[in-house]
Amino acid sequence: MDLAVDVISDVICPWCYIGKRRLEKAIAAFDGEHAIAVRWHPFQLNPSMPKAGISRRDYRTQKFGSWERSKELDAQVSVAGKSEGLHFAFEKMERTPNTVDAHRLIWLAGQHGCQDALVEALFRAYFSEGRDIGSQQTLLELAAESGLDQQAVEIMLSSDQGMDVITKGRELSQQHGVTGVPYFLVNNAIALSGAQAPDTFVAALKQAIA
Numbered sequence: 001m002d003l004a005v006d007v008i009s010d011v012i013c014p015w016c017y018i019g020k021r022r023l024e025k026a027i028a029a030f031d032g033e034h035a036i037a038v039r040w041h042p043f044q045l046n047p048s049m050p051k052a053g054i055s056r057r058d059y060r061t062q063k064f065g066s067w068e069r070s071k072e073l074d075a076q077v078s079v080a081g082k083s084e085g086l087h088f089a090f091e092k093m094e095r096t097p098n099t100v101d102a103h104r105l106i107w108l109a110g111q112h113g114c115q116d117a118l119v120e121a122l123f124r125a126y127f128s129e130g131r132d133i134g135s136q137q138t139l140l141e142l143a144a145e146s147g148l149d150q151q152a153v154e155i156m157l158s159s160d161q162g163m164d165v166i167t168k169g170r171e172l173s174q175q176h177g178v179t180g181v182p183y184f185l186v187n188n189a190i191a192l193s194g195a196q197a198p199d200t201f202v203a204a205l206k207q208a209i210a
Contacts, residue, residue, distance in 0.1 A: 002035045003208055008173055008183040010045045011102050011133060014077045014088060017123040019182035019195035021084040026201030034209065039110065040119050042103035042169035043181045046096065053097035053134045060096070080195075081127075092130025102133050103169070104162035109148055118146040 005023065009016035027036050046059075060070035074090040081088045102122055109118040121142040125131040131138050136157050143153040156162055176183065176191060184192040184201070187208040192200065 002037065003205060004037045004039065004187055005205075006039050006041060006172075006185040006188070008041045008043050008169070008176075008178055008185070009181045010043045011099055011106075011119070011122045012096060012126060013043075013045060013181050014081065014127060015195045016182040017086060017127055018077075018080055018084055019184070020119070020123065021086060022195055022198050023184065023201050025084075025198040026205065029198060029202060030205055034205075036205070038116060040106050040115055041172055042099075042106070042166055043173055043178065043183075044099060044103075044166070044170075045181070046098070049096070049098040051098050051134075053095045053132065056093050056096045086127070088127050089130050090127075093126070094130065095132050095134070097126075097132055097134025099134065100163075100166060101136065101139055101157060103166060104156060105139055105143060105148075105153065107162045107165040108152065108156050109143070109146060112148055112152075114147040118142065118148065121146050 007016075007020070007023070009019070023038070027038075030036065057067060057070075061067045064070045064073065071090075074088070078088045078090070106115060106118055106122070109115040122133055125138065125142055126133045133139065133142070139157065140150065140153055144150055172178075173183075176185065178193075180193065182193075182195060184196070184204075186192070186204045190204045190208055192204055
């Protein structure tokens with residue numbers, strides 16, 4: 001019996017990056033007898049974000065009331081990330097991007113068997129390298145690193161191709177009552193909200209088999 005884990009996330013959500021790493025640990029620790037497919041679905045933390053994005057400082061100050069509060073939350077994330085081997089370079093991050101094109105690119109990567117590689121590249125670029133993943137040039141570079149054909153990416157980015165994945169992602173979130181990410185659905189039956197511990201993921205996988 002194969003297993004499927006559907007992950008609803010946004011690439012600018014730090015807990016989604018941490019949740020990805022914890023899920024990977026769970027899969028690595030699992031029995032090895034079952035193939036586990038991980039599929040990524042879009043969630044927009046900021047659906048009204050301008051196409052060019054905005055200053056991260058301005059965005060976070062407005063969202064959390066002050067820049068000092070934002071830095072406190074960043075520090076908490078950094079500690080959690082460090083325990084998973086992740087480095088969050090918040091000091092390098094200048095903009096909060098619009099993530100529509102990144103989500104479309106994740107969809108395209110799913111059609112070409114390199115979705116996980118692209119998701120990892122997007123998380124790393126944004127959180128560890130401070131790159132603007134709303135920039136088409138950045139997306140082209142990350143797509144190439146992940147094994148996607150450059151021409152296919154250019155065609156998608158210059159058209160409306162894949163825009164329906166945003167709508168489908170919104171519908172999936174509404175169907176399951178998702179209001180925050182990450183959100184994990186094991187075999188379309190067992191739901192886990194948040195960046196759960198690896199043991200919790202393992203338990204869910206075992207439950208799905210049973």
